[in-house]
Amino acid sequence: MRVGLTFNLKKGHREGLPSDWDAEWDTEETIEAVRSALSTQYEVILIEADENAVENFKNSKPDIIFNMAEGRDGANRESHIPAILEMLSIPYTGSDPLTLSLCLDKGRAKEILSSYQIPTPSFQVVSSTLERVRLKNFPIIVKPLHEGSSKGVRNDAVVFTISDLKKKVEEVIAQYHQPAIIEEYLKGREFTVAIMGNDGDTKIFPIVEIRFDTLPDGVNPIYSYEAKWLWDKADNPLEIFQCPADITDGLRHKIEDVALKSYRALRCRDWCRIDIRLDTNGNPNILELNPLPGILPNPEDNSCFPKAARISGISYNEMIMNILTIARKRYGLI
Ligand SMILES: Nc1ncnc2c1ncn2[C@@H]1O[C@H](COP(=O)(O)OP(=O)(O)OP(=O)(O)O)[C@@H](O)[C@H]1O
Ligand SMILES: [Mg+2]
Structure with missing residues (x-):
């Protein structure tokens, strides 16, 4: 069996682009770790998710693709490779183009969650600072509508006044060339939940x-860009993850319940990581879904999905192989 591995490689600093421009893409170390895991059982073909991808798919004729390509550009970038694969009738791991695009539009994803009565912070998508703000209470958090890896969510994303809100919205629109989503800021504890599987056979990893409390003194309690990429370094890691989370069985059930409901509502396939925060009543709210979660291989790099798998006794290589096996089963290839 020939497995194609689709990816976007980090390109490093580029003149004129914001420093976080390639934050979502993968390093050679991560791509090599996934290749190495797959190659324990399969012939692996590396296919960069660039403009040559279509030719490369046609020439290399993979039986299935392990897709970790975050996409090059645009609001639908995560769905580009899956859409091409759908056209070429090549099976691939993970969610389909519709789900990937919906989850990359935090507003649309939240509209779907709301229609299933799944709690999510109230929000508004803002394309101009002239728009009337309908959210009633501060603090409010301001984020780019279509980003991940905390791009555009710096420590100052939490705002307390209308003038700071407008300033931040203006900055997001100017820097990221997309609308901002402004949300009711939830002050409660934050969790992330890794899920694998489909239909009747889904596994929820330890929360x-x-x-x-591990962040520097005085900063906002959010998992910001600084917290993910600047303050937490492999050579000096923050002890920022507690896994399994120290919570009551009651809260764990509630968190697992909303996580699974949102996985189904967005029609996620094979795997996903779901970010959750508690509201003032202690009820879990969905912040967002990550159907292409980060999978940094080095435990010191603090990557949630591999961490949760590891805690449940599943090694990095097993985690990668399991994702592929789940996709093969879904296509009836086993
Ligand atoms: N409504 C909210 N209330 C409180 N905190 C929030 C809210 N929305 C986002 N945050 C904080 O900001 C962080 C980043 O937000 P979010 O998860 O939406 O961004 P992201 O860039 O898509 O993240 P990822 O790296 O998971 O792709 C969250 O982990 C959380 O700490
Ligand atoms: Mg997140």
Whole structure:
């Protein structure tokens, strides 16, 4: 069996682009770790998710693709490779183009969650600072509508006044060339939940809590860009994850319940990581779904999905192989 591995490689600093421009893409180390895991059982073909991808698919004729390509550009970038694969009738791991695009539009994803009565912070998508703000209460968090890896969610994303809100919205629109989503800021504990599987056969990994007490003094308790990429370094890691989270069985059931409901509502396939925060009543709310979660191989790099798998006794290589096996089963290839 020939497995294609689709990816976007980090390109490093580029003149004129914001420093976080390639934050979502993968390093050679991560791509090599996934290749190495797959190659324990399969012939692996590396296919960069660039403009040559279509030719490369046609020439190399893989039986299935392990897709970890975050996509090059645009609001639908995560769905580009899956859409091409759908056209070429090549099976691939993970969610389909519709789900990937919906989850990359935090507003649309939240509209779907709301229609299933799944709790999510109230929000508004803002394309101009002239728009009337309908959210009633501060603090409010301001994020780019279509980003991940905390791009555009710096420590100052939490705002307390209308003038700071407008300033931040203006900055997001100017820097990221997309609307901002402004949300009711939830002050409660934060968790992230890794899920694998489909239909009647889904596994929820031990819940990870984001420990804001490990952040530097005085900063906002959010898992910001600084917290993910600047303050937490492999050579000096923050002990920012508590896994399994120290919670009651009651809270764990509630968190697992909303996580699974949102996985189904967005029609996620094979795997996903779901970010959750508690509201003032202690009820879990969905912040967002990550149907292409980060999978950094080095435990010191603090990557939630591999961490949760590891805690449940599943090694990195097994985790990668399991994702592929789940996709093969879904296509009837086993
Ligand atoms: N409504 C909210 N209330 C409180 N905190 C929030 C809210 N929305 C986002 N945050 C904080 O900001 C962080 C980043 O937000 P979010 O998860 O939406 O961004 P992201 O860039 O898509 O993240 P990822 O790296 O998981 O792709 C969250 O982990 C959380 O700490
Ligand atoms: Mg997130």
